[in-house]
Amino acid sequence: MDTLLFINGEWTGKDLEKIEVHNPANGELVGTVPKGGAKEAEAAIEAAHNAQADWAALPAAERATYLMKWHDLILEQTDEIADMLTREMGKPLKEASGEVAYSASFIKWFSEEARRSYGRIIPTPNADKRLHVIKQPVGVVASITPWNFPAAMIARKMAPALAAGCTFVGKPAELTPLTAFKLAELSVEAGIPKGVINLVTGDPKEIGETFTNSEKVRKLTFTGSTQVGKTLMKQSAEKMHTLSLELGGHAPMIVCEDADLDKAVKGVIGSKFRNAGQTCVCGNRIYVHASVLDSFLDKFTAEVNKLKVGNGLEEGVEIGPLINEGAYEKVDRHVQDAIKKGANVLTGGEGYTDQGGHYYKPTVLSNITDDMIIMQEETFGPVAPVQVIESDEDAIRKANNTRFGLAAYFFTENLTRGTRMAEALEYGIVGWNDGGPSAAEAPFGGMKESGLGREGGVEGLEAFLETKYISQLL
Template structure:
């Protein structure tokens, strides 16, 4: 049974379609797949299940559109991006409602994500005008040497369910600004947000084929993206395990590939830190999106001399978080995305308790039995042999452990295959600099729990991937550098 909460302007939940070459495909041979509201476990929509044929059609459309889109001036492309940005702001509450309905993000947080997503369109509209070439001093008086930058061509974006609109604009923004066209494959848990965004693309007047969105069979869509020689570059956000498989797939045609993969972020609170600010930061980092972010705090290291005081302050703040149906305006913690997420979180908590950890707050799904809920949880006396200190949690569980020296905590923080984000709180300038430099992570939040912004590079080290999104660095992978040697 399907349940709808309101009539939407951007999407008809009773008649959802894929977006290919400016057309809405609503009836496919492969049938449909269902989208579930994790707050209620009820089906909210059935989405056409796209596959190889739809993907091939989308890639062909992007290729045709590239011939004219790439020839537009930077100003013309920027104008389109800014129009799309304005439409996102105009429809931000509807986009947030759709997002909350399909993947469980708390409504007010979803509104914030739309605003964040729109900022990438602003930034890359500006960056479109900053794609500079070079003139190189020649070694001969009758030669002139030039470097020009050109769009790579058709690109593909494979986006995750936990940030269904921000991850699209973080990829599409630089791609479109550079002059590329492409296809988006959204996660099956959150295709509706992507398809509502496609309606905004249509409303903006962006030419047909520039942006195409195909949801459905992950294997068929991915195989066509990687096997089709028209696609020149792929950007993927997801798990490290899948990312490794895509590296192998990309090798056959040497496709350009950027990967934003898993994380296991340390959050370090030094003895000289402002404990109120550090606890507030840990709360914001750990419990954003119910802990379902790649950069959220997964391991909280607190100096042994302040651990008890920090824990007391932190737990009091956690107590104030309201959990419930993600569409409720006063809710801060929504459900996890599916049952598998709940099972994983429960298993990590049980493993920790069995090995000696103490639950300071939470530890169950509360009294919310109808959705995929798990209470905001704080564990104390956590040790390195526990699963939660080794595996990404992707849930609202904060493990506390102690350290005694800077050298010890740096070693412990770096003791992971991941390298996406790390956080530290200290009032000591020397410590702030030396520890930041010693941590092997692509993003450092220094007394800052929310470092992500459109104008700064986002990406990881080690098995957290390679390439950068955001900042002026984020447009590089969508451009080829061509060297021209002119003999006079």
């Protein structure tokens, strides 16, 4: 699929240099997108700025109707979108279909929340005054999204922005841009007016600096690494842009002594190996109580051995390729460092290249120590390091001993223990016996260096609204 930039309702940029998009499973060319830069980003911002007032002036119910039409069209074309998503990103087709549904769920949720940007009237001590609070859209929103969830990450930002009455300029990742452009195509079919949604691809630095330097952009929302997030935050300070930053993670998973081990194994596999471990909320450090360590490892390793690796378009594949050679090298570096420092490989421990794709076997490591790189850095691959713990206090201390705070998980059947553990973990998202806590209805975001703000839930709409206080003297 070859596509163009989407600016002010028009497909443009046919004369620009092309960026090739390749299937990570086999290196095949999937399509191309234009390599835009500052000029194209400025045009997209201008289009969004010009559309802003009219879109914000629409009644919330009308914006909601547009969003629901868009939602329905996306679901109607789930198979086509999922196929494209798998070809450009590599995840198994079943997972890709799930991502399409997950993306659409945000559009549906925020189409409903559009009607609920409530203000309030404040009781006044002065009989001659009336105090009002209203909510208004923040304005033009610029977005930068990552490659690992080509549909979900941008939909999770576009949906609340549009619902709140904001217009949108997005930069999808150059590795996986095609799915986002398909969503934009369907937004036209849904009747969303010109300029409300704009998408550009190209030089990340140039486009990012154009976003952060623009006085017409009022909010920047970004999902990606903490390092890049800090850079964007610094650049945005000059214009005092509102920010939503969903950054890196290093998620712990704790299996307590009273855990239901079958439930724990299912939850850890669901979190750790989804998208071949290439998710910001996947379990990266697994802590298991000494009393159940052997039993857990036996059950866990047996299930991991059943996972099928291969091209995501093939029947029954559960682990697709890593996105590129660099990702593969990082995963292998983590594994080899752990082995060198005394880790035992219970399964996996190596990768391979097949028809140009870089695959890593689902790996379980035991005898893990804190000095291993894999316990200090986010791996972003299908590797599960398991470390023994002796107590809840030990688990909490190890889990919180990181500058990140995006997601954490624990498994216990004890209500008191679970309540205390959930409150003690310094993370924005906590899964209690649940390896897949993400939902459109719930706030998603991190603490510490894992970001600012929340996406999803009622909080997700608030992130795109300004609060205005009106004091009226009668």
